[in-house]
Amino acid sequence: MSVSAISQTGNKKDSLLKGLVTAKEDTAKIRLLLNIEKLYSSKNYDSFYYYLDQANTLAKKLKTEKFDFFINAGFSEYFYYQNDYKNAVKHALHSRDVAEKENDLKLLAKSYNNLAAVYNHFGNKKEAINCILKSLDLSERTKDSISFPVRHLTASATYYNLEQFDKAIIHARKAVEYGKHFANSFAIAMGLNNLAASYSQLNILDSAISIGKKQLDFAKKEADADNINNALINLCYDNFKNGNIREVAFYSNELKKISVTQQDKKNTPELNVSYALNFMAQENYINAKIQLDSAIQIANKDGNADALRNAYQTYSIFYYLQGKIKAGETYTFKYDSLVRATNLKELNFYTEELETKYDVEKKVSQIKLQQVQLKQKSILNYLLAGAAFCAILIGLLGYKSYKNKQKLQQAKINELETEKQLTATEAVLKGEEQERTRLAKDLHDGLGGMLSGIKYSFQNMKENLILTPDNARAFERSIDMLDSSIKEMRRVAHNMMPETLVKYGLDTALKEFCNEIDRSGIICASYQSLGMDNALFEQTVAVTIYRVVQELVNNVVKHAAAKNVLVQAQLTEQGKLLTITVEDDGKGFDTDELTQAKGIGWNNIQNRVEFLNGNLDIRSTVNNGTSVLIEISI
Numbered sequence: 001m002s003v004s005a006i007s008q009t010g011n012k013k014d015s016l017l018k019g020l021v022t023a024k025e026d027t028a029k030i031r032l033l034l035n036i037e038k039l040y041s042s043k044n045y046d047s048f049y050y051y052l053d054q055a056n057t058l059a060k061k062l063k064t065e066k067f068d069f070f071i072n073a074g075f076s077e078y079f080y081y082q083n084d085y086k087n088a089v090k091h092a093l094h095s096r097d098v099a100e101k102e103n104d105l106k107l108l109a110k111s112y113n114n115l116a117a118v119y120n121h122f123g124n125k126k127e128a129i130n131c132i133l134k135s136l137d138l139s140e141r142t143k144d145s146i147s148f149p150v151r152h153l154t155a156s157a158t159y160y161n162l163e164q165f166d167k168a169i170i171h172a173r174k175a176v177e178y179g180k181h182f183a184n185s186f187a188i189a190m191g192l193n194n195l196a197a198s199y200s201q202l203n204i205l206d207s208a209i210s211i212g213k214k215q216l217d218f219a220k221k222e223a224d225a226d227n228i229n230n231a232l233i234n235l236c237y238d239n240f241k242n243g244n245i246r247e248v249a250f251y252s253n254e255l256k257k258i259s260v261t262q263q264d265k266k267n268t269p270e271l272n273v274s275y276a277l278n279f280m281a282q283e284n285y286i287n288a289k290i291q292l293d294s295a296i297q298i299a300n301k302d303g304n305a306d307a308l309r310n311a312y313q314t315y316s317i318f319y320y321l322q323g324k325i326k327a328g329e330t331y332t333f334k335y336d337s338l339v340r341a342t343n344l345k346e347l348n349f350y351t352e353e354l355e356t357k358y359d360v361e362k363k364v365s366q367i368k369l370q371q372v373q374l375k376q377k378s379i380l381n382y383l384l385a386g387a388a389f390c391a392i393l394i395g396l397l398g399y400k401s402y403k404n405k406q407k408l409q410q411a412k413i414n415e416l417e418t419e420k421q422l423t424a425t426e427a428v429l430k431g432e433e434q435e436r437t438r439l440a441k442d443l444h445d446g447l448g449g450m451l452s453g454i455k456y457s458f459q460n461m462k463e464n465l466i467l468t469p470d471n472a473r474a475f476e477r478s479i480d481m482l483d484s485s486i487k488e489m490r491r492v493a494h495n496m497m498p499e500t501l502v503k504y505g506l507d508t509a510l511k512e513f514c515n516e517i518d519r520s521g522i523i524c525a526s527y528q529s530l531g532m533d534n535a536l537f538e539q540t541v542a543v544t545i546y547r548v549v550q551e552l553v554n555n556v557v558k559h560a561a562a563k564n565v566l567v568q569a570q571l572t573e574q575g576k577l578l579t580i581t582v583e584d585d586g587k588g589f590d591t592d593e594l595t596q597a598k599g600i601g602w603n604n605i606q607n608r609v610e611f612l613n614g615n616l617d618i619r620s621t622v623n624n625g626t627s628v629l630i631e632i633s634i
Helices: 010-022 027-039 045-062 068-081 085-102 105-122 125-141 145-161 165-181 185-201 205-221 225-241 245-261 268-281 285-302 305-321 325-386 388-463 469-496 499-504 506-520 539-560 591-596 600-611
Strands: 524-530 564-571 577-584 615-620 626-633
Touching (some): 027 068, 045 068, 068 085, 085 105, 105 125, 105 145, 125 145, 225 245, 268 285, 268 305, 305 469, 499 506, 499 539, 506 524, 506 539, 506 564, 539 564, 539 577, 539 600, 539 626, 600 615
Antiparallel strands (some): 564 577, 577 626
C-alpha cells in the first residue's frame, strides 16, 4: 500500500492521545484521530481500526465530506491486511471516486497506486497493471516527484507478479534511485528486495546474491527487522541454488539469531524452509525433513498459500536430491495443484467482471421495460375514462395483448441472457485454453530444447574430463537432476495442453490421463470406452470434456480418500449422445453440501457442462463412494 507509516516517538503518541481527551467535536478532532490512526498503521490493527472508525463516525455526525478520501484509504488499508478483498477494493474505489470528483490528480494517482496494491495482493493481475500505469502517468503529469519511489515500487511488484521480470527490474531500480534522492528508506529496502527477487527468477544468481547483500546491509543500518528477515531468507535460497554451501549455512545461522527476538511469526514457514535448505546442502536429510514438515503444518494452519507452495517445491527438490523420484513427483503434483488453484482464482476475477457487467446491462433493460409498461398502463387508463363499456372491452383486449407481448419479451430476454452467458463462458474457456496452449508450447519448444541442449553439453563434457569418484558421482547426480527437470517441464506442458488430445483425439487423451494417474501410485485409475474409437469432436468440445474429467479425477485424488477410480466414456451408434461416468470407492459425502460449496472447482465443472448444453448428475452417500454421470448431445 502507498500509505506508509512514519516512525513516531512515544512522546508524540502520548501528546496526541492527551489532546484527544480535551478535543472538541469538530473537524480538528477528525484530523487528530486520523493522525493517531497513522501511528498504528502496520503495527496494531485493532487500534488502527478503532481510531479510524471514530474519525468516520464523527465525520458523518458533522456531515462533512472533507476527509472522505483519507478515511476510505485507511479502511482499504485495514481490510487489505485483513485479507478481505471485497471491502478493500470497495473503499479503494470510493477514495478514487472522491479524488475524481474533486479533480485532484495527485490524490487520484495515489488512489490508483492503492488500488494496484490491493489487486496485486489478491491476485487480480489484469486490474493491477491497469491501475499502476494510470498512477505512474498521473504522477509524471503532475510532476509529483516525491511520490515516484512508491509508484515505481508498486510497478515493480506488479510486473513481478506478471512474471515480466525485466520490467520489474527497471522499476525496482527507479524505486531505489528515487528512494535515495528523497530519503525514502522503505522504497530503498523494498526496491532492493524486488531487484534481488527478479534476478533470482531470471536465474542470474550472482546479481541476486550481490543485491541481497546490499539489502541486508541497508536493513541492518535502518534496524528494519522485516527486511533483515527477507534478505536473509532470499540469500539462503539463492546461495543454495548457486551451490554456495558455506554461505547457506552462514545466512541460516543469522536467521536463527534474529528469529529468537522476533515477535512477528508470519514468516515462520519461510524460516523453516531456509533451515531445511541448509540441512539439504549438508545432506542432513533427517533434520531437513523435520523443518519442511513444520513449514507445511504452520502454512496450512495460517492459510499461507505462498509459503505452502514454497514448501512443496522445496520438498520435491529434497526427494530428487536423494534419487526418490516418485516421492518427488508427489510433492510436485501438490505444488502444481496450488499453482492451478491460483490461476483459477485469477480467472475467476475475469468471470466476475463479466457477470457484473451483464448484471448492469440487465438492470438497464428491466428499467426500460418497466417504463414501457407504465406508459401502456397510462394510455389504458385514459381510454377507460372515456366510456365504461368500450374501456372495459378495450382493456380486456389490451390486457390480453399486453400479456402476450410480455411473454414474448420475457422469452427474448431469457434467450439473450442464455446467449450472453454462453458467450461469456465460451470466451473465458477459449481464452484459458489458448493461454494454456501458448504456455505449453513455450515450455516444450523453448525451455525443453534449452535443457536438452544443456544435458547434451554436460554429457560431452564428461567424456573429456578426468573426475575423482566423488566428483563423478556429483556430476551424475547433476545430470539426473537435469533429467528430472526435463521430465517435470514436459509433464507440466503436457498437463497444460495434452499433446495426445491434439494429435490423437479425446479417447486416447483420456486413456493416457488415467494411465498417468495410475502410474503415479497415488490411486488405481482405470479407463473404459465404447464407440469412441473413431469419434471426432470439435477441439473446443474435446478440450472442455477433457478438463471436466481431469477436474473430477483430481477431486477424487484430493478429497475422496479412495483406492480406485473408474472413468467410462460411451458414444451411441448414431454418434449423437456422449456419456461420461466417473466413479470411485472413496468415503463419499452428502450431495446437499454442494449447494453451499464455495470452491471454484465444482463451479468450473458445472459451468463447462452447461456450456456444452449437457446434463450433470451426481450420486453419493457417506462411506459408499461417489458416481458422477454426464450426458452431452453431440
